[in-house]
Amino acid sequence: MWHIAKRELYDNLNSLRFALATVLLLALMLTNAVLYLREHPKRTQAYHNAAAGAIKTLESRSTSLYRLATEGPGDMHKAPSPLRFCAEGDEAFLPTHAGGANYGRRIANMTPIWRMFYPQKTPNLFNIRPDFTTLDWAFIVGYVLSFIAILFTFDSISGELERGTLRLTLANAIPRHIVLVGKFLGAFISVNIPFAVAVLMNLILISTSDAVQLNAEAWGRLGILYGIVILYTCLFIALGLLISAAVRESGVSLVVLLLIWVSFVVFMPNTLASIGSRTSVPIAYEEFWVRRMQLADAAREAYRNKYGDSQTTPSVHVLGEYVTSEAEENEDYNEAYLKLQIEQGKRARAITRISPTAIVQRLFESFAGTGFERHLQFIENVQRYARQYREFVIDTDRADPESLHVVGIQEGMSQKPVSPEAIPKFKDTLNLNRDFNTAATDLLLLVLFLMVIASGAYLAFVRLEI
Amino acid sequence: MLKTLIGRELLDNLMTFRFAAAVFITLLLVVANTVVLLKDYEQRLTAYNKAATESHEALREEKTYARYAGALIVHRPPNPLSIFNLGLDKQVGNKIEVYHAFVPTMWDAEKHGADNPFLNLFTSIDIVLVFQGVLSLLALIFAYDALAGERERGTLRLVLTHPIQRGYILLAKYISAMLCLLVPLLISLLLSIILLTTSATVALNADDFLRIGGIVLTSLLYVSLFYLIGLCISAMTRRTSTALMLCMFVWGVLVLVYPNLILTAVEITPKPDAKISVYNQIKQTWEELERKKKQFIRNDTVLSLPSRGGEDMDAGFGLEGVEYTFWHDKDKPSILLYFHQTGLYAGKIKTESEPQVPHVQNYYSFYNRETINTVQRTWLVRKPALEAIYVQPANLGRMLLRFSPVGLYDAATEAWAGSDLEGIQDFFSTVQRHRRAVVDYFYDKKIFESRQWFAADKGTADWDALPQFSFQRSDTGINAKRALPDMLLLLTMNVILFTVIVLIFIKSEV
Numbered sequence: 001m002w003h004i005a006k007r008e009l010y011d012n013l014n015s016l017r018f019a020l021a022t023v024l025l026l027a028l029m030l031t032n033a034v035l036y037l038r039e040h041p042k043r044t045q046a047y048h049n050a051a052a053g054a055i056k057t058l059e060s061r062s063t064s065l066y067r068l069a070t071e072g073p074g075d076m077h078k079a080p081s082p083l084r085f086c087a088e089g090d091e092a093f094l095p096t097h098a099g100g101a102n103y104g105r106r107i108a109n110m111t112p113i114w115r116m117f118y119p120q121k122t123p124n125l126f127n128i129r130p131d132f133t134t135l136d137w138a139f140i141v142g143y144v145l146s147f148i149a150i151l152f153t154f155d156s157i158s159g160e161l162e163r164g165t166l167r168l169t170l171a172n173a174i175p176r177h178i179v180l181v182g183k184f185l186g187a188f189i190s191v192n193i194p195f196a197v198a199v200l201m202n203l204i205l206i207s208t209s210d211a212v213q214l215n216a217e218a219w220g221r222l223g224i225l226y227g228i229v230i231l232y233t234c235l236f237i238a239l240g241l242l243i244s245a246a247v248r249e250s251g252v253s254l255v256v257l258l259l260i261w262v263s264f265v266v267f268m269p270n271t272l273a274s275i276g277s278r279t280s281v282p283i284a285y286e287e288f289w290v291r292r293m294q295l296a297d298a299a300r301e302a303y304r305n306k307y308g309d310s311q312t313t314p315s316v317h318v319l320g321e322y323v324t325s326e327a328e329e330n331e332d333y334n335e336a337y338l339k340l341q342i343e344q345g346k347r348a349r350a351i352t353r354i355s356p357t358a359i360v361q362r363l364f365e366s367f368a369g370t371g372f373e374r375h376l377q378f379i380e381n382v383q384r385y386a387r388q389y390r391e392f393v394i395d396t397d398r399a400d401p402e403s404l405h406v407v408g409i410q411e412g413m414s415q416k417p418v419s420p421e422a423i424p425k426f427k428d429t430l431n432l433n434r435d436f437n438t439a440a441t442d443l444l445l446l447v448l449f450l451m452v453i454a455s456g457a458y459l460a461f462v463r464l465e466i
Numbered sequence: 467m468l469k470t471l472i473g474r475e476l477l478d479n480l481m482t483f484r485f486a487a488a489v490f491i492t493l494l495l496v497v498a499n500t501v502v503l504l505k506d507y508e509q510r511l512t513a514y515n516k517a518a519t520e521s522h523e524a525l526r527e528e529k530t531y532a533r534y535a536g537a538l539i540v541h542r543p544p545n546p547l548s549i550f551n552l553g554l555d556k557q558v559g560n561k562i563e564v565y566h567a568f569v570p571t572m573w574d575a576e577k578h579g580a581d582n583p584f585l586n587l588f589t590s591i592d593i594v595l596v597f598q599g600v601l602s603l604l605a606l607i608f609a610y611d612a613l614a615g616e617r618e619r620g621t622l623r624l625v626l627t628h629p630i631q632r633g634y635i636l637l638a639k640y641i642s643a644m645l646c647l648l649v650p651l652l653i654s655l656l657l658s659i660i661l662l663t664t665s666a667t668v669a670l671n672a673d674d675f676l677r678i679g680g681i682v683l684t685s686l687l688y689v690s691l692f693y694l695i696g697l698c699i700s701a702m703t704r705r706t707s708t709a710l711m712l713c714m715f716v717w718g719v720l721v722l723v724y725p726n727l728i729l730t731a732v733e734i735t736p737k738p739d740a741k742i743s744v745y746n747q748i749k750q751t752w753e754e755l756e757r758k759k760k761q762f763i764r765n766d767t768v769l770s771l772p773s774r775g776g777e778d779m780d781a782g783f784g785l786e787g788v789e790y791t792f793w794h795d796k797d798k799p800s801i802l803l804y805f806h807q808t809g810l811y812a813g814k815i816k817t818e819s820e821p822q823v824p825h826v827q828n829y830y831s832f833y834n835r836e837t838i839n840t841v842q843r844t845w846l847v848r849k850p851a852l853e854a855i856y857v858q859p860a861n862l863g864r865m866l867l868r869f870s871p872v873g874l875y876d877a878a879t880e881a882w883a884g885s886d887l888e889g890i891q892d893f894f895s896t897v898q899r900h901r902r903a904v905v906d907y908f909y910d911k912k913i914f915e916s917r918q919w920f921a922a923d924k925g926t927a928d929w930d931a932l933p934q935f936s937f938q939r940s941d942t943g944i945n946a947k948r949a950l951p952d953m954l955l956l957l958t959m960n961v962i963l964f965t966v967i968v969l970i971f972i973k974s975e976v
Contacts, residue, residue, distance in 0.1 A: 016708055016711050016712070017711045017715075020711065020715045024718065024719070024723065028723065028727070031727060031730070031731060035730060035731060089587075090587040093586035093587060094583065094584075095583070120583050125557070125558065125559050125573075125575075125576070125577065126573055126800075126856060127557065128554055128558065128572070128856060128860040128887055128890075129729070129859065129860045129863045130725075130863055130864055130867055130873075130876070131589060132725060132726045132729035132730065133589075133726045134726070135726055135730045135731075139726065143722055144718065144722065144723065147714075147718055147722070151711065151714055151715075155707070251484070251611070252483045252484060254607070254710065255483070255484040255488070255607055258603055258607070259487055259488070259491045259600075262491070262599055262600055262603060263491060263494075263495065266599055267495055267591055267596065267599070269588070270588045270589050270590070270591050271495075271499055271502055273585075273587075273588040274502045274506070274588065274590065274591075277582075278502075278505060281509075282582065284513065284578075284581075286578065341582045341583070344582050344584065344585065345582065345584030345585060345587070348584075348585060348588065349587075371587070372584060372587060
């Protein structure tokens with residue numbers, strides 16, 4: 001078996017395709033590293049500035065508990081992932097922060113209290129540049145490496161069949177599956193050599209730069225990503241062997257492989273996503289605004305019916321109840337709408353799993369800490385913090401015996417100053433365990449794909465007539 | 467003789483598995499994506515119709531002319547040909563306010579029926595994108611063994627024993643391969659057009675079919691260019707396997723790698739301080755207007771600036787019967803937009819204020835005229851700055867893309883479909899003209915200085931008499947003019963490559 005693998009390897013190493021693949025992958029990986037080193041420091045700087053600014057704003061509000069309750073903690077910013085060179089995850093389309101607002105329908109000139117609000121980002125509105133995919137690892141692996149894997153394997157059985165060397169090999173007393181495994185290993189190693197070299201150059205460039213520090217966890221994640229790359233290349237090599245054995249002519253096998261590649265890698269993820277997202281469409285953003293205002297109006301109307309016009313100032317407790325319930329209702333509505341949007345996005349992404357490239361893209365995003373899943377994590381962090389912040393306000397208020405404990409009303413809250421250090425601060429974190437859980441299904445699917453195709457290749461080769 | 471050769475090549479090509487597979491996959495991808503795009507188009511059209519009706523009704527609820535601020539909104543209809551090449555049709559704003567205090571541009575537009583941002587993660591696949599990926603691959607697959615294969619098999623030597631010129635052999639190969647490649651192209655286009663015409667919402671006119679014809683022609687040039695690239699590689703190499711590898715890598719680089727590489731790598735951001743200085747300049751011009759306005763009111767014998775807390779209020783003039791004063795302003799440094807408008811709305815002016823009314827009318831005559839002059843002045847700075855910040859980088863990106871046939875093909879088909887930058891800007895220049903027409907109408911009918919500008923008690927605004935907005939997509943001639951440079955480039959590349967191949971082939975030993 002090693003003999004066959006070695007022969008296969010020598011064959012490949014001397015070939016034109018090996019040289020071309022090495023050049024291509026090296027060029028791509030080096031560009032990736034250079035661009036990352038150019039962009040990432042700017043990104044982290046911007047994040048740190050924004051986060052520091054947010055903390056400053058928060059501390060400036062610590063003059064009274066009432067201000068903290070009505071104005072809220074300010075914007076919460078999403079930390080950029082240090083592994084963004086692995087998967088861009090279309091971060092350009094996702095909001096970089098979440099925040100709150102204190103606009104609502106007023107009663108008796110009361111300031112409405114703060115509620116969570118999720119900004120929408122439409123960067124496309126000003127973007128008139130031509131469309132493109134960012135050169136991240138996910139692209140290099142998903143598109144280019146799979147393409148190279150196909151080019152290395154399309155003739156590995158059919159070519160030998162045509163030249164007649166397969167007959168010679170099998171004339172020796174070697175079981176067929178050993179031949180197949182040998183071929184598989186040979187192709188696998190020869191595809192992986194240029195990729196490994198390119199990755200090495202990429203990582204050397206990134207890790208020697210002062211601008212970026214990758215910690216142990218980041219290296220762990222990179223290791224997992226490399227494992228995914230291995231699985232993915234195995235998949236395409238197995239596919240190449242399968243078609244190569246099933247079709248017998250190398251010209252035809254290449255055409256079939258390329259067509260499969262084009263449909264599964266290039267077109268399927270996007271087309272399927274468009275179809276999948278159509279199953280249930282939430283209302284448009286504008287309509288959401290309109291309905292939000294209608295809800296607020298209805299709440300105010302209900303209040304007026306109960307307590308009369310706002311000209312006569314009602315008691316602190318009545319007002320407190322109104323501002324609190326108004327903010328809660330409004331926040332619930334914001335959250336419900338966000339949930340609908342997320343559901344739609346999830347459905348669109350779920351259906352793309354038919355394509356292994358989409359699976360790999362998702363896995364890369366999970367482990368690089370970018371993209372959709374990461375954004376969901378960020379939103380969870382934000383929501384957890386919002387609860388914590390509210391509890392802090394209520395607890396501080398309770399601790400003051402002089403207070404009337406009516407949150408949201410100036411006279412009803414503690415008048416004591418709040419120490420700026422005591423206010424909880426938002427810190428965005430990435431959690432690897434969680435990534436493992438979300439990625440487990442995808443990993444399993446990828447392994448299943450591989451097993452099906454590999455056994456297909458085995459059957460096709462064992463039954464092959466020579 | 468040429469006929470026999472073409473016949474032979476055609477049979478060779480048509481009866482192969484690769485041909486059948488190619489036709490099948492192109493059809494599948496085109497039909498699947500047409501259905502998706504058609505649904506998307508219908509959805510956008512519904513959103514457009516709904517938004518347009520809503521805006522129409524919203525304007526008619528207003529009683530005074532001054533309240534057209536923020537209520538006179540025009541919408542950009544989706545382009546049915548965006549199914550062929552989506553271009554910028556979907557992403558750029560499609561809802562824009564017409565107001566005399568700013569010149570409407572693409573960047574001031576917003577979006578009606580804005581999408582779920584989590585779906586922006588997927589790119590829309592249009593028909594041109596399918597052709598761009600699949601047909602170019604097919605062309606190379608047809609071409610790689612055309613010469614190298616025959617040379618290996620030795621049939622080339624046999625053919626050349628006949629008294630035919632080598633150029634003819636090449637021509638025969640070229641013509642037959644192009645005929646074969648036309649089959650998937652035309653059948654899939656036919657199917658998608660059938661799908662389009664069966665849909666009730668898409669109305670294609672004769673001009674649209676001409677534009678589709680232009681897209682087909684561009685596709686032909688593109689496919690032919692890739693065939694010639696393959697043929698060139700095939701003529702230069704002695705072995706089919708080498709030719710194949712070179713072809714595939716050339717495809718990978720031209721279609722897959724280069725466009726993404728160049729657009730990621732070229733950092734095209736203008737200097738931020740240049741932007742800030744332009745913005746400050748615009749803001750200063752507006753502040754000057756603000757000063758002039760206050761001066762005007764101070765000089766007036768009757769009007770006075772009511773003040774609150776020591777600060778001058780902008781409007782009101784102590785007129786009895788004022789419903790409320792308004793501020794309409796936009797302050798968006800990122801798109802260099804700044805304007806500030808104030809005024810008052812009066813329901814029924816009380817009799818004791820009646821003598822003030824001519825003065826207020828006089829004031830509005832001055833203020834609106836000055837506003838329009840200010841807009842004209844700021845536009846002189848804003849227009850070139852917007853060009854420099856947004857348009858030039860985009861054009862630079864497109865220019866760099868043209869080094870790959872993919873960029874040329876995309877640009878030319880976008881121009882035919884009218885979803886390119888110029889096509890979109892056509893809409894916004896129509897909106898700008900519409901703004902001018904509305905302003906001229908206000909001047910002509912003396913509406914700026916009329917009582918109806920701010921008061922609704924003696925006659926209300928007549929919105930139906932306002933110039934109506936209508937947008938027609940540009941003529942086919944203009945589309946053709948925009949597509950022509952890229953098509954010519956494609957054609958030139960074709961001709962050059964063909965000549966090169968002829969030269970190589972004539973000189974080559976068999």
